[in-house]
Amino acid sequence: AQKVTQAQTEISVVEKEDVTLDCVYETRDTTYYLFWYKQPPSGELVFLIRRNSFDEQNEISGRYSWNFQKSTSSFNFTITASQVVDSAVYFCALIGPRAQKLVFGQGTRLTINP
Amino acid sequence: EAGVAQSPRYKIIEKRQSVAFWCNPISGHATLYWYQQILGQGPKLLIQFQNNGVVDDSQLPKDRFSAERLKGVDSTLKIQPAKLEDSAVYLCASSAGVSSGNTIYFGEGSWLTVV
Secondary structure (H helix, E strand, C coil): CCEEECCCCEEEEECCCCEEECCEEECCCCCCEEEEEEECCCCCCEEEEEEECCCCCCEEECCEEEEEEHHHCEEEEEECCCCHHHCEEEEEEEECCCCCCCEECCCEEEEEEC | CCCCEEECCEEEECCCCCEEEEEECCCCCCEEEEEEECCCCCCEEEEEEECCEEEECCCCCCCCEEEECHHHCCEEEEECCCCHHHCEEEEEEEECCHHHCCCCEECCCEEEEEC
């Protein structure tokens, strides 16, 4: 069975601080995809990044960066110089090659205070 | 490119009444999903369609929930009769499948309150 764990339920930081959201996953598949989604108060799940299991290169996109470590089954997300607009619930998710079913973690509510 | 469209955005009904939600996926996406998201939790898959066939409905409460995807495009999710615990956001999503690296795109959701 596939499982995604986001141990941090809520995080609150002051604007301009760096913040890391943790994600740990479990799967028996050798091929899989990992995702991060952002859910602002409006409710829509906004796609941020997809990473496949064969690509362990870290990725940076502006203030966002992702650290994928297969050895520890982790896919952590860091926001550098956080801004108030980053406040949202962030979900890590996993999909296998056959199931085509996205399994979500419980989410981390991030609050950036001015 | 237009995203996943859902309606209505908000609905308040009394328990034992019925409700229906509509979803129009991204053009060309063969796979369509309905997820239920209860406040404070991650989304949970209710049903997955591949074109107009059901791939996975193992977590759909079939005694009260039903869904269809006629002609392999739009989909409707119905709840009848509704219970208080059905209060949630119902998210529709679509994907082009393996060819797109399995990225799944979500709509804004339909917020249901059962009173």
